[in-house]
Amino acid sequence: MATWADASGEDATVMALAHLLQWSGGSRPASAVGYIYQEEGGSMHRWVVQSHGGVQNFVAAHPEAFVLEPMKPGERCPTIRLRNAWEQSSAPVCHYFRAGRCNKGMGCKFSHAGLTPTMCQAFDNLRMESLRSQVEYYLSDDNLANDAFFQAMIRGSSGGWIPITAFLGCPRMKQLGASASEIVAALRWSTQLQLREWPEGAEEVRRKAPLPEQQAKRAPAPTKEESLEERPLTLLKDCSDGWQAVVEDLQRRSFCFHKHRTASETTLEEEFSLLLASTQWETLRSKAGAVTRSTAWYVVPGCCCRYTYGEASVQPREKPEWLYSIEARILGHMCGLCKDDWPNSVNMNLYEDESQNVGWHSDDEGLFRGCQVDCRIISASWGATRRFEIALKDRGHISGKPSIFHDTLQGITLESGDVCSMEGAFQRHYSHQLAKGAAGAEAAQRPASEGIHYGNARINLTWRYIAIGQERQSQALLS
Ligand SMILES: O=C(O)CCC(=O)C(=O)O
Numbered sequence: 001m002a003t004w005a006d007a008s009g010e011d012a013t014v015m016a017l018a019h020l021l022q023w024s025g026g027s028r029p030a031s032a033v034g035y036i037y038q039e040e041g042g043s044m045h046r047w048v049v050q051s052h053g054g055v056q057n058f059v060a061a062h063p064e065a066f067v068l069e070p071m072k073p074g075e076r077c078p079t080i081r082l083r084n085a086w087e088q089s090s091a092p093v094c095h096y097f098r099a100g101r102c103n104k105g106m107g108c109k110f111s112h113a114g115l116t117p118t119m120c121q122a123f124d125n126l127r128m129e130s131l132r133s134q135v136e137y138y139l140s141d142d143n144l145a146n147d148a149f150f151q152a153m154i155r156g157s158s159g160g161w162i163p164i165t166a167f168l169g170c171p172r173m174k175q176l177g178a179s180a181s182e183i184v185a186a187l188r189w190s191t192q193l194q195l196r197e198w199p200e201g202a203e204e205v206r207r208k209a210p211l212p213e214q215q216a217k218r219a220p221a222p223t224k225e226e227s228l229e230e231r232p233l234t235l236l237k238d239c240s241d242g243w244q245a246v247v248e249d250l251q252r253r254s255f256c257f258h259k260h261r262t263a264s265e266t267t268l269e270e271e272f273s274l275l276l277a278s279t280q281w282e283t284l285r286s287k288a289g290a291v292t293r294s295t296a297w298y299v300v301p302g303c304c305c306r307y308t309y310g311e312a313s314v315q316p317r318e319k320p321e322w323l324y325s326i327e328a329r330i331l332g333h334m335c336g337l338c339k340d341d342w343p344n345s346v347n348m349n350l351y352e353d354e355s356q357n358v359g360w361h362s363d364d365e366g367l368f369r370g371c372q373v374d375c376r377i378i379s380a381s382w383g384a385t386r387r388f389e390i391a392l393k394d395r396g397h398i399s400g401k402p403s404i405f406h407d408t409l410q411g412i413t414l415e416s417g418d419v420c421s422m423e424g425a426f427q428r429h430y431s432h433q434l435a436k437g438a439a440g441a442e443a444a445q446r447p448a449s450e451g452i453h454y455g456n457a458r459i460n461l462t463w464r465y466i467a468i469g470q471e472r473q474s475q476a477l478l479s
């Protein structure tokens with residue numbers, strides 16, 4: 001089997017760059033090419049690239065392997081893209097070759113594209129290696145410690161088998177443009193995973209090693225916050241009745257309450273339609289381009305704070321008049337707040353179906369000072385029933401990424417008309433997410449007459465207090 005490591009000189013540099021691009025999902029800014037100089041044989045790669053007069057000339061000299069994408073506005077350096085072998089020739093592509101099974105070599109009348117057969121084979125091997133190690137990663141101990149989706153799938157299937165198609169929706173697999181048959185081909189080389197290739201079209205894979213013990217790591221004892229006696233806090237349950245406690249963590253001064261719907265179905269349907277039609281929704285997308293949800297950000301007159309989620313930044317709009325009746329019902333009637341104490345901003349989310357969601361996060365943006373002062377967030381739901389999950393943050397997780405203590409995870413089934421709150425220092429200690437997928441069995445078992453006809457869409461409004469320069473607001477919360 002030819003691999004990139006077998007190539008020498010110019011070919012070795014082509015393969016090293018191809019390897020780098022393949023691992024980055026197919027393309028990278030030209031400046032990132034410097035990484036190949038740090039690899040084994042790095043000085044040889046540097047020499048080869050420099051003998052062409054630089055990276056761009058080197059890439060231009062290898063159109064069989066790379067495309068130099070024109071710079072887009074805002075980019076400071078061109079992007080190099082790995083050319084798909086089948087892009088290069090007008091001759092029909094040899095699918096046997098693409099699947100690594102063509103034994104006709106140069107004599108094949110179908111295209112093996114412009115690369116030499118050895119290079120082509122090495123390119124294909126590279127791709128197979130990326131796909132195989134990506135699936136191995138999904139099913140590794142490290143990933144499963146955080147990945148509830150694959151954990152549940154393994155535990156829920158007899159023998160721990162997972163359909164190959166389950167990987168197609170993973171962002172990295174989408175980015176690599178993987179097909180189910182390619183994943184099957186790639187997994188034939190796996191030493192960690194077992195592949196079951198029958199029946200054709202319903203192939204499955206499973207771990208060879210048993211699942212690790214369920215997350216042994218437990219949440220540590222709380223860092224003590226000021227008690228409610230030391231620093232009083234008005235909770236929503238003190239302002240109106242009917243709240244059920246989900247989290248009442250006095251030591252962490254963290255609270256989450258849930259109130260079941262109090263409005264009629266007609267009111268909820270009218271409000272849903274009004275919100276859907278009148279809100280100026282902005283679509284948020286994942287890096288791979290899939291819509292994750294739509295959002296809107298409304299503030300009181302005179303405020304110009306933008307709201308930033310990860311890399312997206314949303315323009316503030318002045319709260320429209322049509323919102324007043326909804327605010328009066330939720331904030332005034334359901335929460336028992338007088339108008340002066342209503343939050344000064346509201347963030348809206350539209351999830352068109354169960355695939356759209358918000359992953360684990362806390363509403364800790366500087367704007368709300370959620371990690372510094374007591375912070376009250378009021379969240380209301382319309383439309384499809386979804387599962388809202390909360391858990392204690394694990395700041396010291398080995399992955400170095402934001403994580404949670406799985407043994408503290410709790411779910412709330414949010415139905416149309418429900419309201420929930422996060423209060424006090426909740427954003428400092430807890431994370432939350434709106435989980436993908438349909439809500440729990442309780443929701444599915446509701447009698448049909450109770451169902452509301454929104455399709456699968458859900459709208460959520462979260463009211464927040466912008467705390468920057470708003471002494472009065474913080475005071476209102478602390479008093
Ligand atoms: O849709 C939800 O219930 C949660 C939304 C949320 O967490 C957010 O917008 O920060």
Ligand SMILES: [Fe+2]
Pocket residue numbers: 361362363432
């Ligand atoms: Fe949130």
